[in-house]
Amino acid sequence: MERRNFIKEIGMMGGSGLLVSAFPWLHSCTLEAEKEIKGEKARLGVIGTGSRGMYHLNHLLTLPHVEVVALCDNYEPHLKQAAALFPNAKTFSRHTDLLSMPGIDGVFVVTPLSEHAHITIDALKAGKHTFCEKSMATTTEDCLAMYNTYKETGKVLYIGQQRLFDPKYLKAIEMIHSGIIGDITGIRCYWFRNNDWRRPVEHPSLERKINWRLYKEFSGGLMTELATHQLQVGNWVLKMIPETVAGFGDIIFWKDSREVYDNVCLVYRYANGINMTYESVISNKFNGLEEQILGHKGTMELEKGKYYFEEVKPAAGILQLINQIEHRMFDNVSFAGPSWVPETAQKYQGEYVLNKISQTEGSSTVGVVDDGSLELADAFCHSVITGRPAENLVEEAYYSSVLALLGLQAMEEQRIIKFPDEYKIPYLNFA
Amino acid sequence: MPYSQYYKKSHMLHGSLLNIMGTVLDILLILDNESLAETVWRDIVAEVERLHCMFNRFDPTSELSVINRQAVLRPVTLNDEWWYVLCDAETYHRRTFGYFDVSLHDYRKVQLDAERHAVFFEEPLITLNFGGYAKGYALKKIQRILLAAGIRQALVNFGNSSVLALGAHPHGEAWNIGVANPFMPEQTLKTYTLCNNSLSTSGNTSTHTQHIINPHTGTYTPERKVVSAVSADCTDSEVLTTALMVADDTAAQKIKKVFPATKYDIFVI
Numbered sequence: 001m002e003r004r005n006f007i008k009e010i011g012m013m014g015g016s017g018l019l020v021s022a023f024p025w026l027h028s029c030t031l032e033a034e035k036e037i038k039g040e041k042a043r044l045g046v047i048g049t050g051s052r053g054m055y056h057l058n059h060l061l062t063l064p065h066v067e068v069v070a071l072c073d074n075y076e077p078h079l080k081q082a083a084a085l086f087p088n089a090k091t092f093s094r095h096t097d098l099l100s101m102p103g104i105d106g107v108f109v110v111t112p113l114s115e116h117a118h119i120t121i122d123a124l125k126a127g128k129h130t131f132c133e134k135s136m137a138t139t140t141e142d143c144l145a146m147y148n149t150y151k152e153t154g155k156v157l158y159i160g161q162q163r164l165f166d167p168k169y170l171k172a173i174e175m176i177h178s179g180i181i182g183d184i185t186g187i188r189c190y191w192f193r194n195n196d197w198r199r200p201v202e203h204p205s206l207e208r209k210i211n212w213r214l215y216k217e218f219s220g221g222l223m224t225e226l227a228t229h230q231l232q233v234g235n236w237v238l239k240m241i242p243e244t245v246a247g248f249g250d251i252i253f254w255k256d257s258r259e260v261y262d263n264v265c266l267v268y269r270y271a272n273g274i275n276m277t278y279e280s281v282i283s284n285k286f287n288g289l290e291e292q293i294l295g296h297k298g299t300m301e302l303e304k305g306k307y308y309f310e311e312v313k314p315a316a317g318i319l320q321l322i323n324q325i326e327h328r329m330f331d332n333v334s335f336a337g338p339s340w341v342p343e344t345a346q347k348y349q350g351e352y353v354l355n356k357i358s359q360t361e362g363s364s365t366v367g368v369v370d371d372g373s374l375e376l377a378d379a380f381c382h383s384v385i386t387g388r389p390a391e392n393l394v395e396e397a398y399y400s401s402v403l404a405l406l407g408l409q410a411m412e413e414q415r416i417i418k419f420p421d422e423y424k425i426p427y428l429n430f431a
Numbered sequence: 432m433p434y435s436q437y438y439k440k441s442h443m444l445h446g447s448l449l450n451i452m453g454t455v456l457d458i459l460l461i462l463d464n465e466s467l468a469e470t471v472w473r474d475i476v477a478e479v480e481r482l483h484c485m486f487n488r489f490d491p492t493s494e495l496s497v498i499n500r501q502a503v504l505r506p507v508t509l510n511d512e513w514w515y516v517l518c519d520a521e522t523y524h525r526r527t528f529g530y531f532d533v534s535l536h537d538y539r540k541v542q543l544d545a546e547r548h549a550v551f552f553e554e555p556l557i558t559l560n561f562g563g564y565a566k567g568y569a570l571k572k573i574q575r576i577l578l579a580a581g582i583r584q585a586l587v588n589f590g591n592s593s594v595l596a597l598g599a600h601p602h603g604e605a606w607n608i609g610v611a612n613p614f615m616p617e618q619t620l621k622t623y624t625l626c627n628n629s630l631s632t633s634g635n636t637s638t639h640t641q642h643i644i645n646p647h648t649g650t651y652t653p654e655r656k657v658v659s660a661v662s663a664d665c666t667d668s669e670v671l672t673t674a675l676m677v678a679d680d681t682a683a684q685k686i687k688k689v690f691p692a693t694k695y696d697i698f699v700i
Contacts, residue, residue, distance in 0.1 A: 178438065179436060180436065182436075297436065311432045311434055315457050315588055315591060318445070318457040318588055321586065321600070322438065322443070322445055324600070324602070325438070325441045325443055325600070325601050325602065326440065326443075328601075328602050330600050330602040330603035331607070332607040332619075332622045333608060333609065334608070334609030334610065334619040335591050335608070335609070335611060336594055336608050336609065337591045337610055337611045337612075337634065337657070338592055338613050338633060338634040338657065339454055339566075339590045339592035339593075339633075340454050340590045340592070
């Protein structure tokens with residue numbers, strides 16, 4: 001989505017001033033901010049050119065204020081496919097070599113999870129603004145080390161939590177905070193797929209390199225790859241970090257020598273007693289992907305961008321009017337017509353938070369179109385030029401990464417884990 | 432169960448009530464006092480639920496059902512409100528040359544005894560139906576409650592067919608409400624600028640073609656037609672749209688002259 005359209009879509013929220021005060025990390029998405037980088041380019045290196053790396057590279061190709069000058073991967077076929085897209089970029093097989101190349105302002109770290117921490121820390125210390133994919137790291141120690149390095153160096157750090165830039169999420173969260181579904185009484189997050197989560201491997205010796213997601217040495221499995229996105233949403237909605245977590249995980253279906261769970265079920269508990277449940281099963285896709293926010297007046301389904309009232313279904317036009325008035329706007333609304341009678345109404349399907357919603361059924365293992373990832377990459381490149389960090393973004397990502405790892409620990413040790421004081425960083429209720 | 436939500440930033444209460452007079456009622460009212468706004472909404476709910484019971488012909492114990500059952504047999508004495516309503520229906524029947532008829536048959540056969548405030552049906556086929564009237568009447572009552580509470584800006588939507596606009600949209604000069612084409616909901620037939628008046632719409636929809644009856648012929652009008660009317664008087668607009676759905680062109684011209692203050696449009700789709 002073009003920046004202008006992005007702003008227009010979420011500009012329904014009353015202009016960029018209000019937008020940025022509610023979601024401070026969006027500062028660089030405003031039209032005012034667009035002016036400050038006019039004519040400038042971010043010179044970037046991309047470390048990790050596998051499937052997700054290529055996904056980002058394709059986005060970078062569309063951004064006018066970006067120049068990809070260096071590419072790095074230690075797997076030749078992946079490096080080649082990226083070089084075909086950016087023939088003028090220099091290629092490297094070691095990230096340290098890329099980092100010592102002059103003329104690079106920022107880097108993308110799109111490697112297997114186990115490589116995130118040391119490469120990100122190296123990059124920040126080398127003075128590069130850094131975008132690192134989520135989750136942050138395989139251990140809480142590494143997550144904290146990344147956060148501390150970010151604070152110490154004063155460089156820009158983005159973590160790939162694209163929901164923070166997804167218009168339908170921004171709109172829905174703003175509506176939740178305005179009270180449309182009443183008091184929040186529960187959060188249910190789930191991600192169901194039915195596939196083995198494997199990539200084809202040309203030679204058995206490459207199994208762990210290509211299918212790193214399935215091995216504990218490199219990955220936290222469903223928790224670090226999927227749950228981080230959704231746990232972040234729960235915190236965002238409640239403006240709180242949960243204090244305890246318990247859960248169970250197992251390998252029940254894909255018994256193919258993988259090491260990470262193919263089935264997890266957890267409860268994250270907030271100080272006010274609210275529970276956020278998290279479920280993921282990858283041998284049944286019936287329920288798909290969703291973050292459901294339960295309120296005493298209604299339910300918000302963030303992934304679908306839809307909400308449902310508990311008792312009544314207000315006319316769509318009325319909801320449009322509420323939205324206008326809340327954002328000091330005025331426009332025509334067309335809802336008048338022959339009497340609405342229950343027989344003419346179909347089964348209550350809920351209301352959409354935006355007119356245009358892009359959705360995913362959650363089966364992609366790479367990424368989908370219009371989910372905020374392009375805006376996130378765009379915002380990062382903007383920050384690379386200005387050198388200004390995105391407020392609260394790393395904090396949101398840090399807690400979702402650490403919570404995923406604490407959940408993993410709870411399942412592995414089969415006990416209730418309390419959020420450890422030593423891993424609390426100043427943000428929200430842990431400030 | 433009624434729903435309400437007060438939007439503090441906008442000083443706005445949204446109230447919503449489902450399954451009321453066969454449809455849904457939504458109200459947006461602007462008032463810088465949350466507890467008073469909630470009280471007003473509760474008063475409106477109580478009043479509209481009362482009217483729902485009063486006009487409900489599907490409930491055998493409702494006042495209307497009692498009238499419909501007994502007025503065929505003997506004169507039924509009416510309370511003040513029913514007396515007013517039946518007289519009002521008679522006036523509208525006359526002013527629309529019989530095209531608005533709550534008896535769906537021949538209102539001239541509904542005898543109103545002014546001395547005893549009683550009603551008697553001369554014709555056994557008569558049964559009263561206030562489908563084309565009750566929502567307009569309810570809007571008048573709601574308007575009174577809102578004004579008495581000092582509310583000067585509100586939008587009331589009674590099932591899309593009856594809309595009352597008090598004052599203006601907080602960020603506009605009026606409430607601009609469009610009539611959607613029931614056969615192509617994306618298309619707006621016309622947008623009305625409403626301020627201290629009401630918009631009523633009658634018509635057939637793709638799923639609902641047999642609900643407006645021509646009292647002169649006893650047949651349903653199946654035309655793909657929508658009639659909208661705007662008036663400061665909530666029942667005038669309500670009655671006029673029902674009458675114009677069935678009136679022919681000549682009759683429509685005559686009716687127009689009787690309601691000079693009501694603007695209307697007939698959309699043939």
